[in-house]
Amino acid sequence: MARPSSPDGDAAVAKPPANHDGAEAVGFGVSDAMRRTAPINALDPTPAEATLRATPAPGSWWWERLLRMLFALPNFITLFVLLIAWQFASKVWLPRIDPQMAVLMPAPSTIAVTAAGMIASGELFHHLMASLKREAVAFLFASTAIPLGIMMGWWRVVYDQVNPIMEILRPIPPLAWIPLSILWFGIGDEQNQFIIFLGIFFPILVNTIVGVKNIDPILVRAARSLGASERRLLTRIVFIGALPQIITGVRIGLGVGWMALVAAELVGANSGLGFVINDARSMLRTDIIIVGMLAIGLIGLSIDAAILVLGRRLLPWSLALRK
Numbered sequence: 347m348a349r350p351s352s353p354d355g356d357a358a359v360a361k362p363p364a365n366h367d368g369a370e371a372v373g374f375g376v377s378d379a380m381r382r383t384a385p386i387n388a389l390d391p392t393p394a395e396a397t398l399r400a401t402p403a404p405g406s407w408w409w410e411r412l413l414r415m416l417f418a419l420p421n422f423i424t425l426f427v428l429l430i431a432w433q434f435a436s437k438v439w440l441p442r443i444d445p446q447m448a449v450l451m452p453a454p455s456t457i458a459v460t461a462a463g464m465i466a467s468g469e470l471f472h473h474l475m476a477s478l479k480r481e482a483v484a485f486l487f488a489s490t491a492i493p494l495g496i497m498m499g500w501w502r503v504v505y506d507q508v509n510p511i512m513e514i515l516r517p518i519p520p521l522a523w524i525p526l527s528i529l530w531f532g533i534g535d536e537q538n539q540f541i542i543f544l545g546i547f548f549p550i551l552v553n554t555i556v557g558v559k560n561i562d563p564i565l566v567r568a569a570r571s572l573g574a575s576e577r578r579l580l581t582r583i584v585f586i587g588a589l590p591q592i593i594t595g596v597r598i599g600l601g602v603g604w605m606a607l608v609a610a611e612l613v614g615a616n617s618g619l620g621f622v623i624n625d626a627r628s629m630l631r632t633d634i635i636i637v638g639m640l641a642i643g644l645i646g647l648s649i650d651a652a653i654l655v656l657g658r659r660l661l662p663w664s665l666a667l668r669k
Contacts (some may be wrong), residue, residue, distance in 0.1 A: 347596060350584035353527075360528075362579075382601055384411075410478030410626060412480065415450060427652055429454050432453065432454055433453050433454050433455060435451070435455035436448060436451050436452060436454075436456075437453050448485025449630070449632075450630075450632050451632070452632050452633040452636065457633050457634050457636050457637060457640075460633040460634060460637055461637045461640070463639060464634070465557055469622075470622075470637070470641060472617070473617055473618050473621065473622050473638075474619060474641060474645065476615075476617040476618045477607055477608075477618040477619045477620070477645075478481070478645070479543060479603060480535055480538045480539050480618065481542055481600070481603060483535075483539050484538075484539040484540075484543040484546060484603060484607075485546055485599075485600065485603070487539070487543050487547075488542075488543050488546035488547040488550060488599065488603070489550070490545050490547075491546075491548070491550040491551035491554060491595075491599075492550060492554050494508070494551060494554075495550065495551045495552075495557075495558065495592075495667060496554060496556045496558055496580065496584060496588070497554075498508065498551075498554075498555050498558075498616075499554065499555040499556075499557070499558025499559050499584075499588070500558055500580065500584060501622065503636065505555075515548075516548045516552075520541050520542075520544040520545045520602075520609075520610075521541070521606065521609050521610075523540070523541060523544055524537075524541060524609075524610060524613060527540045527541055527610075527614070528614050533614045533615065533616070534614075534615070534616075535591075536612065537614050538607060538610045538614065538615055540619070541606050541607070541609070541610035542603040542604075542606055542607045542610065543603075544606070545599065545600035545602040545603035545604075545605070545606035545607075546600060546602065546603035547599070548595055548598035548599075549595050549598040549602055550592070550595040550598075550599045551595070552595065553591045553592060553594050553595025553598070554588060554591065554592050556591055557587070557589070557590065557591025557592055557595075558587075558588045560588075560591070560607040561583065561584060561587040561588060562587070565583055565587065566579065566584075568614050569582070569583050583667060589660075589661060589664075590657070590661055590664040593653065593656075593657040593661070597650055597653050597654065600649055600650070600653065601646060601649075601650060604642070604645070604646045604649065605646075607620065608620040608623070608642055611624075612624045619638050619641055619642050620638075622634065622638045623638040623639065625634050626638065
């Protein structure tokens, strides 16, 4: 049977069937797309409602932090048990068996009271700032290990000339330099800063050399093939590529320098946390000694955590710093 023709002689285009609600579909493809993108449920949120729901309510950040702290409490069970045992031994057990030993082993409650008094009087803050100042000044001088390490790791002739000297000096503990440093600089900040410098310098130097030597040679060849100059190659490829290892060296160096600082202050300073510990020893104030030790540990932990956070912010692409 012949197909009906339109008045102009062309074949008529068949209309698609109307949908169930009486509205004609524009086309099969458009109708299918509309059915695929139509909401399954009339109660589904609109994009604006979804955005509002995704936006955190005011104060939710603090609530999340509080929940994380609550979930982390089981990790401190051992610490709480040790503190309770320490309190019992210092207040109950030791006074019965050896009263003199009880004086030399203060309870955590006594240490907390002493720490609060030192903080309120400003004494602890004064000595803490003196130690941090020495650490910061020594770190500025020890930062010269970064360009030296880059040169040693990049140019073989520099490495061959400097490495024997560094390998002779590096195994010498910083504390072994204390007698000479007192004769050279006297008792004061310069002597302490020199000891800290020795503790920070060599970890940064070694890690910088390792970081430069571990750079992928393909990156170096690619930069040179694109016409990069030697200066641009060192600043854009070598330095940035070795930066994760340099930050690791800074973390290790500041930790070693912080320990060397306290040791130097024990024998050659009139301020600082090491001086506080040594001065309290002469007065049998073991509570002050422990307060000084706790301050040293907490500040060292804070310095290490701050460097790690800074490294993750500056180098989000580094897998080593994200672990």
